[in-house]
Amino acid sequence: MRMGSVSARALICGVLLLAKTGWCWASDVHSNPLNRDPLVREGYEHFYNLDYPGAIERFERFHAAHPGDPQATVILLEAVLFQELYRQDLLDTTFYANDGFLTGRHATEENPKTRDRILALADETVSEATWRLDQNPNDVDALFARGWARALKCAYLSMVQRGYGGGFRLAMKAKDDCARALQLDPDYVDAKLVVGVYEYVVGALPLPFKLLIGFVGITGSKSHGLEMLTDDGKRGPITNIEARTAIALFLRRESRYKEAIQVVRGLKNEYPHDYLFCLEEANLRKDAGEGMGAVDAYREIIAANEKPGYFFQARMELAYFGLGDALRGQRHYSEAALAYEQAAGAPNVGPELKIRSFLDAGECHDLNGERQLAIKDYQAAIASGPETSRADTARKHLRNAYAGN
Numbered sequence: 337m338r339m340g341s342v343s344a345r346a347l348i349c350g351v352l353l354l355a356k357t358g359w360c361w362a363s364d365v366h367s368n369p370l371n372r373d374p375l376v377r378e379g380y381e382h383f384y385n386l387d388y389p390g391a392i393e394r395f396e397r398f399h400a401a402h403p404g405d406p407q408a409t410v411i412l413l414e415a416v417l418f419q420e421l422y423r424q425d426l427l428d429t430t431f432y433a434n435d436g437f438l439t440g441r442h443a444t445e446e447n448p449k450t451r452d453r454i455l456a457l458a459d460e461t462v463s464e465a466t467w468r469l470d471q472n473p474n475d476v477d478a479l480f481a482r483g484w485a486r487a488l489k490c491a492y493l494s495m496v497q498r499g500y501g502g503g504f505r506l507a508m509k510a511k512d513d514c515a516r517a518l519q520l521d522p523d524y525v526d527a528k529l530v531v532g533v534y535e536y537v538v539g540a541l542p543l544p545f546k547l548l549i550g551f552v553g554i555t556g557s558k559s560h561g562l563e564m565l566t567d568d569g570k571r572g573p574i575t576n577i578e579a580r581t582a583i584a585l586f587l588r589r590e591s592r593y594k595e596a597i598q599v600v601r602g603l604k605n606e607y608p609h610d611y612l613f614c615l616e617e618a619n620l621r622k623d624a625g626e627g628m629g630a631v632d633a634y635r636e637i638i639a640a641n642e643k644p645g646y647f648f649q650a651r652m653e654l655a656y657f658g659l660g661d662a663l664r665g666q667r668h669y670s671e672a673a674l675a676y677e678q679a680a681g682a683p684n685v686g687p688e689l690k691i692r693s694f695l696d697a698g699e700c701h702d703l704n705g706e707r708q709l710a711i712k713d714y715q716a717a718i719a720s721g722p723e724t725s726r727a728d729t730a731r732k733h734l735r736n737a738y739a740g741n
Contacts, residue, residue, distance in 0.1 A: 365525045367573040368407045368477045373398065376411060382609045384577075387637045387648040388419035406481035410488070413457035417488050420450050425496050427612055428621065428654045429585055445687055446496055454492050454731035461485035464476035469604065482526050483513030487530050507534065511687035528564040529575040533582050536561025540586075562586070577603060593624035597669065612638070613649040615658065622662045631666065634659035657693055664700055673700035675707070680716070689719040695730050702738040 370376065379394035402408035416664075421427050424445065444575050468475050490506040494588040511534040514527040537556035565586075568579035582598055587596035597620045604613040608675035618633035635657045640646045662677035676697035697712030714730040721727050 339360060348395065362374065364522055364523060365571050365573060366476070366523045367526060368480070370402065370407045370573050373403075379415070380409070380574075383415055383418075385406045385609050385648050386422065386611055386650075388415055388422065389411055391415045392419065404467075406461045406468065406478055406485070409457055409461040409464060410485045413454065413461060413485060413488055416457060417454050417492055418449070420421050420454065421491070421495060422651065423684070424496065425654060425689040428657075429588070429616060441652065451492075451496070455489065458485050458489035458492075462611055474520050476524050476527075478521070479513045479517040480524065483510045483517065483527065483530055486510035486513065500563070525572045526575040527581050529572065529582070529706040530567040532564030532568060533562060534561070534562045536582075536600045538584055540589075573732045577606075584620075588623065591623075593620050596620050596690065597624065611637075611641075611647040614647075615654055618655070618662075620656055622658060627662075627666055630662040632661065634662060650683075651684075652691070653685040653689055655677040656682065657689060657696075658694060660693070660700070662663060664696070669704035671705075673704070673706075673713075676700065677713070680720075687721055688724075691717050691726045694720060694724050695733075697731060698730065699738040702733065703740055704725055707737060 343549055375394055375398050378596070379391045382388075382394065388469035392412070392415045395415050399408045399412045401696065443597075462482050462485055465475075465478040465485070468478040469482070472478075487510040488508045490510065493506065510530050514530040517527040518525050518531060536558050539561060551720060562583065565579045565583050569576050569583060569739070572579055580603055583595045584599040584603075587593075587599065597617060600613060600616045600620060604610070604617055614637050618630060618637060621633050622630035622664075624630075634655050637650075638652065638659070641650050641652055641655075654674050656679035660672045660679065663669075663672035674697075676693045679685065680693035680697065685693075694713045694717035698710040698717065701710035701713060711734060714734050718727045719731040
């Protein structure tokens, strides 16, 4: 495996999962004045609750009112991008808690129209910011907007298109922009998000790779990265939620589940109707080995969704999939298979999750001695994504029943 591929995957694993934006405007921090605009704040209130159409409608108006301003463009880009990632079930951090998501062949349903809009908005932001930087190389607002746009474009290329090489190059440029912003203005705390993530993930690489990339000037520190993210989480005007989301992810990857749960519960307390925060707490409780406590957490989410208006268009397949995992961990294989099948059959389920769900349902049926039901699910997994790594696994299970190894 090439060093560039490994470092790209490690960096992308941290950069990709930054899903929200909060508000925290301390007197000792600096930020673009546009972020105070009531229309921006109103748009982000919809964004917090995963009402992406409501957020996009407001950000489009704001964008139209500020032609040529990269901050207005990058705000719209963020909402359009995350609406698409949410549509494809790509905002559940369960998929990124290990590197398996990044190493296999996966199914995605790229929408050409949405793809073109995301890439166009990213390029528009970079062009607008670069023009301003040509006039004034010390324009901190332009540096941050360009760095954030590059990080968002990296997310799309890597998560949807699996373009890790291009994503890595963009992530490096995003880090450089935000590091320059901090060099010019150490109190521009929002810029610590991208730099902090970069520092952590490069610092988390195995020692041989750190030695190799050190020769070309690529260095990082886990502790310094967490320090930057912690400061952003406390003081960042518009990226404090992203910073805490990244901290929770890194704690999860280090199996520091109790600490991660506390971080996520803080986010959930701020936005109790944010479906993804509720889901993340349940995911962490499952990973922490809480057993039936995690099962109850997923069932609470499913029950809450029955309340009119509690969540905005929740992707319930994610909760059913997590419930299946939790039940499987307790060896309730029949119930687990049913939960996985409910995930696979949910309206508008993304192709990647659909294949995973059918495959896992089949394995649970095999473990429960229900071979014919298992075969049916394996065939459904293959039909849902015949060219994927999980379809290959399903074909193996068709030949030999899954036995838990």
